[in-house]
Amino acid sequence: MSHTLEWKTRLYLFEEDGTTKARAMVDTGTTVLTGHGAARRNPADPDVPEIGDELAAGRALQDLGRQLLDIAERDVRVTGATRPEPRPAVGWPM
Structure with missing residues (x-):
């Protein structure tokens, strides 16, 4: 089954x-999610705006x-599907 979104x-x-x-x-298309993040420059550090942006x-x-991931895991539990693999800390799994 092909599926494109x-x-x-x-x-x-x-x-x-x-x-x-x-x-x-x-x-x-059915839900809007919002994530938040912040960075504060130490006054002793050089002013490099790109670093704060990143x-x-x-x-x-x-x-x-x-x-x-929280939503997907909840949906898996609700449907009784097989539990997903544990999450990697960050980035792509090795």
Whole structure:
């Protein structure tokens, strides 16, 4: 059975006073989920905005991914399907 979907994803970054905040949203067509992340620059560190963007965005995407995995695991339990494999800490499984 072939199956193709498109989930629209948006990532918003906001920087103010040395703090970068990120909001990641995914629209599945039936549900919209939002993940949040933040990064704060230590005053002793050089001002490199890209680093704050990367950290905040990565944290927002991790939050969003955790929500998707939580929903999937709940759906697996509800349907009585086989339990999914344990989650890797982050990234691709080795």
